Amino acid sequence: MKSLDKFLADVKNILGENLVSVIAFGSQAQNDQVKNNLNLAIITNRLTAEELYDLSAPVKKWVKAKNPIPVIMNREEWYSSFDVYTIEYSDMKENYRILLGEDLVSELRIDKYYLRLQCEFEMKNLLLKYKNNFLLNIKSDKEMKRVLNNVIKTLVVIFRSILRLHDSAVPYRAVDIIEFASRYLSFNKVVLSKLARVKYENEDYTKQELIFIEAELLKDMQVMLRQIDGMRF
Numbered sequence: 001m002k003s004l005d006k007f008l009a010d011v012k013n014i015l016g017e018n019l020v021s022v023i024a025f026g027s028q029a030q031n032d033q034v035k036n037n038l039n040l041a042i043i044t045n046r047l048t049a050e051e052l053y054d055l056s057a058p059v060k061k062w063v064k065a066k067n068p069i070p071v072i073m074n075r076e077e078w079y080s081s082f083d084v085y086t087i088e089y090s091d092m093k094e095n096y097r098i099l100l101g102e103d104l105v106s107e108l109r110i111d112k113y114y115l116r117l118q119c120e121f122e123m124k125n126l127l128l129k130y131k132n133n134f135l136l137n138i139k140s141d142k143e144m145k146r147v148l149n150n151v152i153k154t155l156v157v158i159f160r161s162i163l164r165l166h167d168s169a170v171p172y173r174a175v176d177i178i179e180f181a182s183r184y185l186s187f188n189k190v191v192l193s194k195l196a197r198v199k200y201e202n203e204d205y206t207k208q209e210l211i212f213i214e215a216e217l218l219k220d221m222q223v224m225l226r227q228i229d230g231m232r233f
Contacts, residue, residue: 003062006061007061010058014058019044020043020045020102020104021098021100021101021102022040022043022100022101023041023043023096023097023099024038024096024098024099025040025091025105026091030096030097037067038067041071041092042071043073043075047073052072082111082114083111084114084118086118087119087157090110090115090160091157092105094160094170118161119228122154123228126154126155130217131218134218141207144210145198145205148217152174152199153199155192155195156178158228159177159180159181162181162184165184168184175196175197175200175201178196184227185228191217192220194209194213195213
């Protein structure tokens, strides 16, 4: 439980007045009792190789304690990334906590043009990777389950942004996010809900389900990509 406090103390000591903000973000960010396995963003006034070298020791200890590697940006990078990391910023705005320094998140303004564009990019990238799995001729059920887990994880991220594009509430559970997203996108809810329950609720597939899902998912992603491409806000 002390790893976060120690990490923050080290970062503050190393950066001093160069530190602008340390932000916890993600599903556990607003729970101040959670001090491990947190996503962190560290924002500085300047960021040189020297600052990165100095931060490497506490970052290594933080990651060794099974925490995600922090995102480190200078202030200029933070403000110039709104157009390319719109999904990430919109997720952060939904769940964050300022641990040190300034609140740079409350002032975020999410541009729907860039948010839709990143949704399209992420969907195209996901579809390309999924087709590559077919080209590599995956035969192992275990490997296919890993692929499907990655697919639904990315789809849930995209769906959260689709809901924000339509000014919709964003539920917490993946299966509820899928239900809400079906109001704006066409896909097989049975298939995607099954993927979510396997990934997040410890269900499993039968052999017959895997065979059906493999083909159905390809069609669904192709249809959703066309729909996202046609959205205008």
